Amino acid sequence: MEVAAKPAIRGAASIVRALEAHGVRYVFSIPGVHTLSLYRALDDSAVIQTVLPRHEQGAGYMADGYARVSEGVGVAVTITGPGVTNILTPIAQAFADSSRVFLIATNLERPFLNRLEGNLHELTDQLAVVRPVVKWAYRAMTADELAPAIAEGFRQLWTGRPRPVYLEVPLDLLDEATALAVEPATPPPPSEPAPHLIEHAAQLLRNAKRVLVFAGGGAVSRRVAPLLKEFVEAIGAVVLTSLMGKGALPEDHPQVAGAFGYRWSPDNPVVTLMERSDLTIVIGSGLGVRTTANGTMPLPTPLIHIDIDEHEFGKRYQPDVALAADAAVTLSALLAAVHAGARPREGWTPEEIAPVKHALRTPPDERTARYVPYLEAVRAALPREAIIVNDMTMLCYEGVRFLPVYEPRSYLFPRGFGTLGSSLPTAIGAKLARPDVPVVSLNGDGGFQFTLEELGVLAHYRFPVIVVIFNDSTHTAVKVAMHRAYPGHYRDVDLVNPDYVKLAAAYGLTAVRVASPSELEVTLRHAVEANEPMVIDVPIALERYA
Incomplete structure (x- = not known):
């Protein structure tokens, strides 16, 4: 035939x-x-x-x-x-x-x-x-x-x-x-950890007194989150996250201390959690140069390192157990071992974690204290599930430590490449992925000008993205660095900006200028309720160069 x-x-x-x-x-x-x-x-x-x-x-x-x-x-x-x-x-x-x-x-x-x-x-x-x-x-x-x-x-x-x-x-x-027919690729099954390595990890759990879990970007998924929560609660671990790990677990969970901040420093309040733990489990972090200040973060040993990429093992911290496998599958295997009796001798209590958590959320100096009210306003105005898209700007750097996150995939940051101007267009893609939740784009005025033309997309499609511009007419991070390295010598860091309210109006977008953190909170609440694109210009003057 x-x-x-x-x-x-x-x-x-x-x-x-x-x-x-x-x-x-x-x-x-x-x-x-x-x-x-x-x-x-x-x-x-x-x-x-x-x-x-x-x-x-x-x-x-x-x-x-x-x-x-x-x-x-x-x-x-x-x-x-x-x-x-x-x-x-x-x-x-x-x-x-x-x-x-x-x-x-x-x-x-x-x-x-x-x-x-x-x-x-x-x-x-x-x-x-x-x-x-x-x-x-x-x-x-x-x-x-x-x-x-x-x-x-x-x-x-x-x-x-x-x-x-x-x-x-x-x-x-x-x-x-x-004439070829379309044959879709079938996603491969998630990679599984070697059973003998799970048993080795289980033995380390049995020998431990208190466990520190360090969660990175590979732990932030809707598959991993419920397993991580069950695992942490079962072994009484304390949880720290990297910048990319924010959202792996809710930061108001009693076992979660939070994210230590944009950069590691030895005076960070979480040092006491590291010093009083005797086993570290790293999930989905390469423990990179910037995350660990080139390996100076004092992670407790022994170390169990879980990562999908085996090339991330041993660069700065030598793992005692290296589990190159899917995080969700690996946590399921570790949970089975825990339920079979592989538990630490004591574990961390919420009462022990709470003082460190409080210290972590307390501004360490007067400069940081000027930033925190704006971050508190953003958090207070938004529902827990809101998606916050960050740019490379000073408020966002401080937000790593002082802006809590509660849901996986609700906190986006251009960490690895560190690109200016990514926030607005990234937020547009995020909104298409989750049209059911508010999406807020946080920007500095300098970075915003890299991609401000994407306001045209908000006008074109009426995507209800809320755009916040923290505006001090300066490339602030560079000016601060110049001030520290060469006080009084500043070049090409002060900006002549457009009027962002008028610019948004030219696109046919609603725009508001606010004068304080309290006004920012009220305006953000209104923007969430309105469910339409909005630009919020926030003039600030938070740095001191004298």
């Missing part, structure tokens, strides 16, 4: 069908002459909605924000050449912070690849430009490769450490015929 041939479709349609088959609902992209065929195929999709940023950086940050909050995949599409180079910064940020972003970009037609013959948007080697900031990069050379390549990209995204992937599509493939 003769089997009828499958009808041919264009390569562009193959890409769209493959994305649909993998559950993609949003694509963040700016159309260009090099993606016309792809946009024609997207126009036929009843599933995928395109979101139009005002800059390719915005597309990357939006995809990243969507991925972080949804715990899924954010997809960005760019044109050849400058579209790729424009989006590299947010892709590098997603790489640094382990975020699942799928970047698809066109390139020149196959006969012109890497040839520098005067074509529009040409690069010497576009694939080589992207490789350093993704975990997997592939250039398709036939239309038949497109759907399988997208499936492989998704397999890579769901295997091991989550980091961005990249598919490059020469322009002529978009209109080339292919």
